[in-house]
Amino acid sequence: MTDLQWARISNDAFNVALFAYIAAMVGYFAHLAFKRDAIWQTARVVAVAGVVANIVSIVARGFAADRVPWGNMYEYSSLLALLVVIGALVVVEGVYKVRSLTGFALMFSVLTMAVAVSFLYVGPGPLVPALNSYWIKIHVQAAIWGSSLFALGGIATIAYLVVDRVERRSLDALGSKDRPPIMGGALDLDADAPADLVPDSAEDVETRPAKRRLVPSAAGLDRLAYRIIALAFPIWTFAVIAGAVWAQEAWGRYWGWDPKETWSFITWVIFAGYLHARATNGWKGRRAAFIALVGFASLLVTYYVVNLWIVGLHSYAK
Amino acid sequence: MGPVSAPQRLTPRQSVALVWRTLRSMRTALILLLMIALASVAGSLLPQWPNTPERVMRYRADHPVWGTFLDRAGLFDVFGSWWFVLLTTLLFVSLVACLVPRTRALWRALRTPPMQAREIDAFPRYAQVAVAAGPDQVIDAARRVLRRHRFRVARDPSRPALAGEKGLAREIGSLGFHWALILLLTGVIYGKGTGFSGLIAVVEGQTWVDAEANYDGTIRAGRFFDGDFTGTGLRLREFRSDFQRTGQPMDFVSRVDLLDPDGSVTRREDIRVNHPARIEGLWIHQSSFGWAPVIEVTDGGQVAASGPVVMDRDPAPEGVVEFAMPWRGVVKLPGAGTDGLDRAIELELWPDSRALTALLAEQEPQAMLVEFDPIIRFSVWEGALTDLSTNRLDTTGLDEVSSGIVGAGRTADLADGAALAAGDAGSGATISFTELRQYSVFQVGRDAGVPLVLAAAILVLVGLLPALYSSRRKVWVRADPDGHGSLLRVGGLAMQRKPQFEEEFDRLVGALVSSAGGRRAPDPGAGGPGPEQREPEEHEKVQTP
Numbered sequence: 020m021t022d023l024q025w026a027r028i029s030n031d032a033f034n035v036a037l038f039a040y041i042a043a044m045v046g047y048f049a050h051l052a053f054k055r056d057a058i059w060q061t062a063r064v065v066a067v068a069g070v071v072a073n074i075v076s077i078v079a080r081g082f083a084a085d086r087v088p089w090g091n092m093y094e095y096s097s098l099l100a101l102l103v104v105i106g107a108l109v110v111v112e113g114v115y116k117v118r119s120l121t122g123f124a125l126m127f128s129v130l131t132m133a134v135a136v137s138f139l140y141v142g143p144g145p146l147v148p149a150l151n152s153y154w155i156k157i158h159v160q161a162a163i164w165g166s167s168l169f170a171l172g173g174i175a176t177i178a179y180l181v182v183d184r185v186e187r188r189s190l191d192a193l194g195s196k197d198r199p200p201i202m203g204g205a206l207d208l209d210a211d212a213p214a215d216l217v218p219d220s221a222e223d224v225e226t227r228p229a230k231r232r233l234v235p236s237a238a239g240l241d242r243l244a245y246r247i248i249a250l251a252f253p254i255w256t257f258a259v260i261a262g263a264v265w266a267q268e269a270w271g272r273y274w275g276w277d278p279k280e281t282w283s284f285i286t287w288v289i290f291a292g293y294l295h296a297r298a299t300n301g302w303k304g305r306r307a308a309f310i311a312l313v314g315f316a317s318l319l320v321t322y323y324v325v326n327l328w329i330v331g332l333h334s335y336a337k
Numbered sequence: 338m339g340p341v342s343a344p345q346r347l348t349p350r351q352s353v354a355l356v357w358r359t360l361r362s363m364r365t366a367l368i369l370l371l372m373i374a375l376a377s378v379a380g381s382l383l384p385q386w387p388n389t390p391e392r393v394m395r396y397r398a399d400h401p402v403w404g405t406f407l408d409r410a411g412l413f414d415v416f417g418s419w420w421f422v423l424l425t426t427l428l429f430v431s432l433v434a435c436l437v438p439r440t441r442a443l444w445r446a447l448r449t450p451p452m453q454a455r456e457i458d459a460f461p462r463y464a465q466v467a468v469a470a471g472p473d474q475v476i477d478a479a480r481r482v483l484r485r486h487r488f489r490v491a492r493d494p495s496r497p498a499l500a501g502e503k504g505l506a507r508e509i510g511s512l513g514f515h516w517a518l519i520l521l522l523t524g525v526i527y528g529k530g531t532g533f534s535g536l537i538a539v540v541e542g543q544t545w546v547d548a549e550a551n552y553d554g555t556i557r558a559g560r561f562f563d564g565d566f567t568g569t570g571l572r573l574r575e576f577r578s579d580f581q582r583t584g585q586p587m588d589f590v591s592r593v594d595l596l597d598p599d600g601s602v603t604r605r606e607d608i609r610v611n612h613p614a615r616i617e618g619l620w621i622h623q624s625s626f627g628w629a630p631v632i633e634v635t636d637g638g639q640v641a642a643s644g645p646v647v648m649d650r651d652p653a654p655e656g657v658v659e660f661a662m663p664w665r666g667v668v669k670l671p672g673a674g675t676d677g678l679d680r681a682i683e684l685e686l687w688p689d690s691r692a693l694t695a696l697l698a699e700q701e702p703q704a705m706l707v708e709f710d711p712i713i714r715f716s717v718w719e720g721a722l723t724d725l726s727t728n729r730l731d732t733t734g735l736d737e738v739s740s741g742i743v744g745a746g747r748t749a750d751l752a753d754g755a756a757l758a759a760g761d762a763g764s765g766a767t768i769s770f771t772e773l774r775q776y777s778v779f780q781v782g783r784d785a786g787v788p789l790v791l792a793a794a795i796l797v798l799v800g801l802l803p804a805l806y807s808s809r810r811k812v813w814v815r816a817d818p819d820g821h822g823s824l825l826r827v828g829g830l831a832m833q834r835k836p837q838f839e840e841e842f843d844r845l846v847g848a849l850v851s852s853a854g855g856r857r858a859p860d861p862g863a864g865g866p867g868p869e870q871r872e873p874e875e876h877e878k879v880q881t882p
């Protein structure tokens with residue numbers, strides 16, 4: 020097949036994936052509304068079909084350009100969308116048995132892909148010399164894997180804040196003055212344990228959210244968000260390190276406070292702050308969640324604003 | 338930030354203790370981390386002197402008052418400003434303040450056996466089972482079981498009881514991670530402090546030697562740079578560049594010989610964008626490239642100047658690719674003009690003369706990606722030169738006396754610009770464009786901290802994994818005589834990952850029971866405690882109101 024044919028296949032598969040994700044998203048939201056298992060199963064199949072199309076699109080793009088298919092913003096977006104959906108299906112639904120967030124993850128991917136195809140599209144072509152390195156390939160992969168997990172963590176955090184609010188409301192409606200210590204996961208769950216047994220840990224009593232409920236409790240969502248972010252953090256750390264190794268190779272300095280470097284550092288520091296906040300009295304729960312949201316925002320800035328608007332050595336990456 | 342205001346006067350000792358306690362608190366660390374993030378945001382949104390000085394100058398020109406204020410506040414050099422250094426120092430002092438006691442505690446925990454428990458049934462996980470074996474046998478078996486599950490085990494000397502502990506890796510990892518951050522900072526400070534970095538331009542065929550005077554412009558050196566240059570050399574044999582049709586560079590490579598201080602060739606290397614050379618602790622990186630025509634100027638039959646002229650380009654105007662711009666250089670000849678005036682020959686090189694032809698025919702500017710019939714337009718100036726050092730010509734005080742065009746391999750008369758045939762000396766003052774060469778710009782620098790920084794970064798990563806994913810848990814086992822066998826009681830506590838521990842604990846109890854000879858039927862009539870698993874405490878179960 021010629022490069023042009025591969026490029027056609029890639030673009031067609033991209034559109035198929037986008038529409039499958041939209042359909043699956045609608046399905047998952049319908050499942051949230053009507054709580055019917057059949058809807059969920061259908062939506063899941065459609066989402067998996069979207070994943071397959073997305074993979075086909077990425078692989079075909081690689082053949083069309085004769086290089087690894089992650090060399091510009093359009094390609095990053097496609098990969099990010101794919102990994103967010105896979106993460107939602109495998110990690111959130113598979114490992115943690117939470118179905119209610121997949122619709123939102125699909126929404127994130129749909130937006131990412133829509134932005135990519137409308138504003139960031141470039142035809143397949145070779146890379147500029149600076150990007151033609153072993154380390155950049157590793158760095159970009161790690162950065163996208165980390166980003167996709169942070170995105171899922173951000174979704175879980177938003178869900179936590181919403182459910183927490185609802186729980187507080189309904190408690191207030193009951194007129195209860197003394198909240199049980201479990202509420203919202205915001206309070207120290209070990210408050211009444213013997214002092215020398217209180218773990219100084221970032222985690223709470225239970226890690227798994229309630230199994231039988233469609234929407235987990237606030238505390239469950241809080242822990243889920245923590246688990247996902249704790250998974251993303253070392254990957255992001257690795258991405259930053261790999262980026263520094265590449266910068267040393269390409270520019271002779273591993274760190275130069277270039278806007279892209281600065282923002283990936285900011286994102287890293289904010290999530291380090293989040294991990295700290297979860298172990299700091301008075302900062303657990305909602306305050307920590309707000310820090311995670313700031314981290315999520317910082318990630319979006321790192322990804323879109325820096326790549327597209329702020330000038331730096333990395334700016335050719337678009 | 339913390340409890341700094343005190344109601345009554347503190348003794349110096351108390352104040353120190355208070356500052357120390359504030360520094361050690363998690364809240365301080367958290368706030369410092371967030372402040373560093375905030376400062377970095379400012380550093381990325383405003384132009385910075387070290388990265389984009391021209392944009393700082395433009396910003397200052399556009400906003401005179403505000404710009405001066407920002408500059409005074411260090412906001413155009415955030416990462417070098419005193420307050421950023423202060424924040425970083427505070428964070429790392431705080432880090433040491435946290436780490437010292439934690440490390441001591443870990444050291445103690447590693448050397449002391451797990452602590453025995455008095456009230457075994459008060460732990461979040463608890464089980465009791467009547468088993469067949471006697472107390473001492475139960476404890477011996479339990480010890481083996483726990484060891485097999487990689488617990489550290491200690492036997493209670495006063496009664497048949499054990500304490501077991503597992504998962505110190507979490508704390509080891511966390512401490513390793515945090516100490517590695519300090520190591521990382523040390524490596525950065527050491528490397529930047531003792532290192533330097535500068536740019537060099539080398540023309541094809543020329544040799545450059547590592548000495549202070551041979552760097553272009555200023556060298557960026559660290560505070561503790563010892564000023565030692567290695568004397569090693571680099572000869573550029575050839576430079577090649579490939580472009581796409583769009584003018585996007587595909588690859589450029591400098592083929593070089595690396596030379597010992599005595600001038601002998603150590604090795605040959607190809608230096609490319611992602612492929613630097615290293616010699617004697619120096620990193621040599623491909624930075625940029627350009628054209629260097631070899632020019633010979635004669636005057637009265639004597640050679641007045643000869644050699645390659647390293648050329649620059651003016652920045653391209655909006656909508657023009659930079660490769661469409663001609664290259665500029667100048668040959669300065671003090672005292673070589675008429676009546677002892679200074680003479681300067683300004684050169685404008687068109688490496689691909691088709692672009693010039695197109696421009697003269699008022700077509701679009703064309704990118705010059707390959708060498709094709711290169712030509713130089715020159716103009717001769719006479720007067721008093723103000724500046725002999727730069728590649729630029731300041732024409733104040735100079736008059737243009739003639740101009741002309743000379744192609745590669747040709748000679749022209751300086752007096753009237755006319756082309757000269759070979760052997761024709763014309764007016765006696767000539768310019769020859771002998772050949773066109775390329776030059777390559779390298780960034781040369783030294784950073785002895787790189788290996789340390791890399792090692793620290795790897796430690797950071799390795800420490801994170803157990804710190805985030807492992808968990809610390811403890812169990813206690815006790816066996817008391819009970820009828821014909823004993824009553825096995827097991828208590829458990831997990832600091833993290835509690836639901837996983839529930840399952841692990843249940844499995845552990847199962848293994849302990851079978852190692853103790855299995856469950857024993859309740860003694861007839863004794864009414865003793867049968868197998869019993871205590872339910873988790875109420876607050877662990879509650880999910881919703």
Ligand code: HEM
Binds near residue numbers: 364428431433511518
């Ligand atoms: C240099 C800046 C710092 C960074 C980037 C940082 C980052 C982190 C990260 C990523 C974690 C989670 C992984 C782990 O448990 O090791 C963590 C945990 C922790 N940090 Fe830091 N830290 C910094 C400074 C500090 C300081 C100054 C303190 C002292 C207050 C501190 C105390 C702790 C503690 C006690 C934990 C364990 C929390 C837990 O049990 O989960 N850190 N830190």
